[in-house]
Amino acid sequence: MIFQLENIEFLSTVFGYRRLVFSPFIPPLVKYGNQWRFENTSDSIGNCSFFNSLKSKNLKELGKGFNKVVFKDSFENVAIKKISFSGNSFVTCMDNADGNFKSEFDCIETAARGFITEIGLMLSLQGDPNVPKLYAYCIPLDFVLEAESLSSATSVGEPLDVIHLAQSDWKNRVKIIDEILKFLKRTKPLVFNDLRRQQFVLIENHPTLVDFDDVGFIPLENQRRSDFYDYGNDAVVRRLYSAFIDGLLFQSNPPGTEESLKELKKAYENSTLTLEKLTDISSKLRNFI
Structure with missing residues (x-):
């Protein structure tokens, strides 16, 4: 089921429900005319009419992933994101549906749920x-x-790819991984299950997460665990190491960082590297910035 229903206010069979709750971690949706708005959305954030003005414009495609496609509106200097109906996830789902109407409907519903x-x-x-x-x-x-x-419209950034990281100085590489680690800690109990370098762009020199696919939530009963920070992040740590550390922090590192980097590499190779330990070592390395 794509949503749970809260405070059922069934005005009529025509108007239907006026309030939808997707998750306790995001605001409920409230019906406004012919569209849904998240509760208490600032008036400064535009609605569907914002995108109506873009239909006649020639938008430049910035990139396409498994689930979404991103365009750039050069005039407004914003990134426009939409569902990618030619993306791998949707095409695979439709192929598996094999013409079954209900299954095809479920494919669209799942894509819509993720986007919203x-x-x-x-x-x-x-x-x-x-x-x-x-x-x-x-x-x-x-x-x-x-x-x-x-649709969504957000600020535009530059790709945070290997070329950029390789051309950056060592201090900037440490700053990037340290910011990402602090972001992960700050946003608990969210767990970014499929965190990859391709999900980040640089906006005003900050690594900025622009893809929120496969985000989970630590259950309430586990939020008091002593290892709360590390809970559910084993795979995330290994991906962060591969994307931002391996072959990047071990090059051109300043004197005095050798012991911390040695500890970091050993923990990774022994599969004992946790998010907590990675954050501690990153903090030590920041002392050399």
Whole structure:
């Protein structure tokens, strides 16, 4: 089921429900005319009318992932994100549906659910230096049948790729990984299960997460664990090491960092590297910036 229903206010069979709750970690959706808005959304964040003005413009495609496609509106200097109906995830789902109407409907519903959840997460994290500014979003009233209209508009960044990291000095590489680690700690109990370098861009020299696919939540009963910070992050640590540390922090490192880097590499090779330990070592390395 794509949503849970809270405070059922069934006005009529025409108007239907006026309030939808996707998750306790994002605001509920409230019906406004022919679209949904997250509760208490600032008036400064645009709605569907923002995107109507873009339909006649020639948008440049910036990139495409498994689930979404991103365009750039050069005039407004914003990134426009939509569901990628030619992306791997959606195409695979439709192929598996094999013409079954209900299964195909479920594919669209799942894609819509993920997209709307991402908007809600970005909205909840507005003001965080590692989250893009949200300028507008559009969630049509029938967001399954009108899934092609689901859209978000955010600030534009530069790709945080291997070339950029290789050309950066050592201090900047440490700053980037340290910021990401602090972001992960700051946003607990969220768990970014599929965190990859490709999900980040640089905005005003900050590594900024722009893809919120596969975000989980630590259950309430586990939020008091002594290893709360590390809970559910084993795979995340290994991906962070591969993407931002291996072959990058061990080159051109200043004198005095050898012991910390040796400890870091040994923990990774012995599979004892935790998010807590990685954060501690990163803090030590920042002393050399």
